[in-house]
Amino acid sequence: MFEKDPSLKEFENGLPDLPPAAETGKRRMRRLIAALAVLVLFLGFLSVVNGQFGGQVVLGKGAVEGVVLTSSGEPFRGEVLILGSNQSVRTNADGSFRLENVPAGEQSLIILAENGGNEVRIHISRGETYQLGVVRFVETAMP
Numbered sequence: 001m002f003e004k005d006p007s008l009k010e011f012e013n014g015l016p017d018l019p020p021a022a023e024t025g026k027r028r029m030r031r032l033i034a035a036l037a038v039l040v041l042f043l044g045f046l047s048v049v050n051g052q053f054g055g056q057v058v059l060g061k062g063a064v065e066g067v068v069l070t071s072s073g074e075p076f077r078g079e080v081l082i083l084g085s086n087q088s089v090r091t092n093a094d095g096s097f098r099l100e101n102v103p104a105g106e107q108s109l110i111i112l113a114e115n116g117g118n119e120v121r122i123h124i125s126r127g128e129t130y131q132l133g134v135v136r137f138v139e140t141a142m143p
Helices: 020-052
Strands: 061-070 079-082 088-090 096-103 105-113 116-124 129-137
Touching: 061 105, 061 116, 079 096, 088 096, 096 105, 105 129, 116 129
Parallel strands: 061 129
Antiparallel strands: 061 096, 079 088, 079 105, 105 116
């Protein structure tokens, strides 16, 4: 048992060099730790990017529908859009509209006409349709 143990004579000049297999294992471990650190940083970066753009990837998408009438109760003819996105649609002849693929979360729904626009704050839930109901478009006086 003690025959293979090192003697003090072998340690006169300090600790002997590690065998190559142990050194290779340490290198592999360092590389693995470095790769994991890079992965964590990358995932953190994606989290920040998703947060800056409304978390669309994480939160998903939904829809919104409703009817827009003029202040006199007539069907509104104009455009409805989600601020900061490419989601827009024209109202139908009866003033109704439906917007699909709206990013989930707090959104600003904009109702546009030639003489102005109105903003309605809405909350879109993933996979659901937000029922806006009937909204009156209030014309603004041009200066």
